[in-house]
Amino acid sequence: MTELNRKVFTLGELDEGRSKSSYDDGEAVFAVKKGGQVFIYRNQCPHLGSPLDWLEDQFLDSDGELIQCASHGALFTIDGGRCVAGPCLGQALSPVEFVERDEAIFIAT
Numbered sequence: 001m002t003e004l005n006r007k008v009f010t011l012g013e014l015d016e017g018r019s020k021s022s023y024d025d026g027e028a029v030f031a032v033k034k035g036g037q038v039f040i041y042r043n044q045c046p047h048l049g050s051p052l053d054w055l056e057d058q059f060l061d062s063d064g065e066l067i068q069c070a071s072h073g074a075l076f077t078i079d080g081g082r083c084v085a086g087p088c089l090g091q092a093l094s095p096v097e098f099v100e101r102d103e104a105i106f107i108a109t
Contacts, residue, residue: 008098009105014038019059019067029096029107030059032067034078038105040096041081045069047088067093 008022014033021030021043028043028051043051047069053059054070061068066084067076074086081093098107 003108006107007104008040008107011100011103011105014105017060017064018057019053020057021053021059027096030057031105032059032078037079038098038100039078039081040098040105040107041067041093042096044094045071045074045088046083046091046093047072047074047086052093 008029009020009031013020014031016033019030019032021028029040030043030053031038031040043053045052048071050071052067052069059067061075067078069086072086074083074088076083076093081095083089083091096107098105
């Protein structure tokens with residue numbers, strides 16, 4: 001069983017319809033909160049392997065409905081990370097297993 005012990009966010013840091021990145025002591029990940037649900041992915045485009053964010057904590061398109069790659073504009077669904085437009089069509093972001101505990105989000109180290 002994977003031990004989920006790396007605290008990456010507090011729940012208060014994740015605003016509805018917004019994204020947040022974490023680069024602390026391990027792999028780069030980001031979270032998006034949409035419809036009251038939290039989704040966490042590795043910050044790596046499946047096409048180029050480059051980071052997805054435009055600027056710190058900015059992963060969403062202008063409508064806040066899709067995750068957008070800063071390198072080539074590929075678009076991904078928030079719930080599932082599936083590429084719906086761009087050169088990685090049919091591929092997906094890598095989800096990260098997490099738990100919510102004590103008003104925080106933890107992932108495996």
